[in-house]
Amino acid sequence: VNDTHTTGPVAIVGAGGMGTALAQALHRGGVRVSAVASRDAERARALAARVPGARVVPLGEAGRSAPVVLLTVSDNGIEAACESVNATAGTVVAHASGSRDVSALASAAARGARVGAFHPLAAIVRSRALGSMTPDECVAAFRGAAFSIEGDREVRAQLFPLALAVGGHPFAIEARDKPLYHLGASMLAAFSAGLAHLAWEQWRAAGAPPHVASAGVSHLLRTVADNIGRTASPAAALTGPAVRGDADGVRRQAEVIRALPREAQALYRVHADHSLAIALQAGRLDEETARRLRAVLHDAFGAGPNAA
Numbered sequence: 001v002n003d004t005h006t007t008g009p010v011a012i013v014g015a016g017g018m019g020t021a022l023a024q025a026l027h028r029g030g031v032r033v034s035a036v037a038s039r040d041a042e043r044a045r046a047l048a049a050r051v052p053g054a055r056v057v058p059l060g061e062a063g064r065s066a067p068v069v070l071l072t073v074s075d076n077g078i079e080a081a082c083e084s085v086n087a088t089a090g091t092v093v094a095h096a097s098g099s100r101d102v103s104a105l106a107s108a109a110a111r112g113a114r115v116g117a118f119h120p121l122a123a124i125v126r127s128r129a130l131g132s133m134t135p136d137e138c139v140a141a142f143r144g145a146a147f148s149i150e151g152d153r154e155v156r157a158q159l160f161p162l163a164l165a166v167g168g169h170p171f172a173i174e175a176r177d178k179p180l181y182h183l184g185a186s187m188l189a190a191f192s193a194g195l196a197h198l199a200w201e202q203w204r205a206a207g208a209p210p211h212v213a214s215a216g217v218s219h220l221l222r223t224v225a226d227n228i229g230r231t232a233s234p235a236a237a238l239t240g241p242a243v244r245g246d247a248d249g250v251r252r253q254a255e256v257i258r259a260l261p262r263e264a265q266a267l268y269r270v271h272a273d274h275s276l277a278i279a280l281q282a283g284r285l286d287e288e289t290a291r292r293l294r295a296v297l298h299d300a301f302g303a304g305p306n307a308a
């Protein structure tokens with residue numbers, strides 16, 4: 001347990017998946033989490049019990065319980081939570097949403113609070129299937145994560161150190177850039193899990209027990225993620241027959257894929273086209289090879305999504 005707090009104190013409002021994980025990671029990173037509030041008193045107590053030094057406060061007092069108040073409530077609950085915490089003038093109130101901007105905190109701004117957004121690019125899942133995260137897992141979830149931070153200079157000066165304390169990489173973002181930025185993050189997190197499921201089903205059909213298939217898919221994704229982390233751009237980490245310029249390999253895959261459901265075939269086609277375009281742009285393929293590969297895909301799948 002780390003009791004040498006160098007930053008904070010911070011109050012966490014919203015004892016859901018993000019609030020619970022972030023509070024523990026902040027504490028372990030040396031940030032004092034002094035207060036916790038949530039609509040559900042039981043959940044607030046459960047969170048406070050995991051964070052030494054944190055006390056449960058009523059929602060209506062959370063806005064004056066610490067100089068920085070992080071609203072880790074669901075995106076659609078930000079306005080209501082912000083109203084209910086009664087933020088005092090000078091307090092920094094920030095939400096954790098990547099898709100909403102600081103205008104959701106207008107009620108706090110009207111009371112003289114400084115408003116911001118603190119969005120960790122990490123996927124936290126709270127579900128019965130996964131169980132609750134251990135403190136070490138909470139720490140690992142944020143270490144190395146990018147954090148987009150919205151707010152004026154003074155707000156950023158308060159929020160950047162929180163991201164740094166958990167081993168994150170903060171960067172400033174403008175409200176107008178958030179919708180597309182968040183779409184990219186959401187597509188990556190959601191669709192990579194979907195692709196993993198597709199592979200998992202094939203591995204299960206090939207005889208791998210469920211836990212082996214899950215561990216194996218997770219490991220394979222991690223090696224891809226590690227490769228991406230070592231390069232200046234993900235294009236350098238693309239693998240597979242298309243980016244190798246291997247037309248026979250693509251032809252063989254196209255034959256096999258007919259056994260899969262239509263959506264899986266469509267996914268293959270879209271991803272193959274996309275990978276070709278990126279590899280070409282990154283100079284990993286020349287025009288002539290790309291043309292040959294596109295012809296193989298065209299023979300196998302028809303005109304393709306763009307021509308449909």
Ligand SMILES: NC(=O)c1ccc[n+]([C@@H]2O[C@H](COP(=O)([O-])OP(=O)(O)OC[C@H]3O[C@@H](n4cnc5c(N)ncnc54)[C@H](OP(=O)(O)O)[C@@H]3O)[C@@H](O)[C@H]2O)c1
Pocket residue numbers: 013014015016017018019038039040041043044059071072073074075077078080081084095096097098099119120121122123124125126
């Ligand atoms: N999960 C992720 O991977 C992730 C990643 C980046 C950012 N975020 C952001 O983090 C925030 C929280 O997401 P989450 O995944 O933690 O959601 P979650 O697990 O559904 O938790 C949301 C919590 O918000 C609380 N809440 C909702 N309305 C409230 C209100 N009016 N007043 C007080 N509390 C209220 C609920 O508390 P009670 O249980 O007490 O009712 C609930 O536990 C969102 O803005 C989300 O976009 C999440």
